[in-house]
Amino acid sequence: MNILQISAPKSGSYWLYTVLIRIMEKKGMEHKSFIQKQPEFRCMKDLTLSFNGQPGVDMIDIEDEGFFYRVSSVVKEPIADLEQYVHSLSIAWTHSSFCTNSFEAFSLFDKKICIIRDPRDRALSSAKFAFTSYMRQHYPSSYSSPKEYLSGEYERLLEQWVWHVGNYLLYKDKLEVHFVFYDRLLSDFDHELHSLLNYLGITLSVSEQKEITDAVTFSAMKGISPGHLQKGESGKWAMLLNASQKELAVEKAGKLMRMLNFPLEAEQKNFPEVPHIIPKDELEELLEQIEWQGLFQ
Secondary structure, eight states: OOEEEEOOTTSSHHHHHHHHHHHHHHHTOOOOOSGGGSTTHHHHTTOOOSSTTGGGSEEEEEETTEEEEEETTTEEEEOSOHHHHHHTOSEEEEOOOOOTTHHHHHHHOSEEEEEEOOHHHHHHHHHHHTTSHHHHHHSOOSOSSHHHHHHHHHHHHHHHHHHHHHHHHHTHHHHTEEEEEHHHHHHOHHHHHHHHHHHHTOOOOHHHHHHHHHHTOHHHHHHHOTTTOOOOOSOTHHHHSOHHHHHHHHHHHHHHHHHTTOOSSTTOOOOOOOOSSOOHHHHHHHHHHHHHHTTTO
């Protein structure tokens, strides 16, 4: 089995990846890697990046211009044979948005899993993450503080989230994507794990599932990669965003948040979920507006 996991940055990619690795271990499945067999891996395997072991994680960029394997800002190279690449690994992750080449790439993976996080919490996490030592070294920002970063990038991050999540939701059936919610992993991990196992077609005993749950708690994972993981909370936006920022989130991302049942007001306690019937006409109109404005870049 080979798996493609999809996410907008700072949506829980590392958490999902760790869960998938643990599932494979419990099932006794071989973990194959493309990047770990490349000559450049020997030179970068001990690099300190965003999280422990990052140089050995297979990451693919799916773009209109083609397909590329990548490690942070250190390596980005064209994939010579996409089919061979996919069959040489077990799990790849991508931050790429939907594009003309998505259908080709997705069709080669057995399973496709997209993790979604509340766009307001994601924006807050992105602002804080921008000032970690890793980001300062590899993706330096022109802003002087997380607050300034959030002020300057907040609208773009909201639009980026709508474009990224909205397209994968629109093409959910054609791409055969299963959705996982970061917020539900925090509030009801067992439910999300059970749903994920069903999608993967994997059966684990109750004790094996509990072992996975214990191993991937946020506190346990933060001890392994403190630089990549921060608070591990949802709903921080209600306390940390000002009134105008909350209003902007509803204006820019409210339609999609409603579709996914995210709370729009602080006092609401509903949990996100994929709608039974996806309103494709409404989604297409929303995405056309963003594409016309060009704010998703």
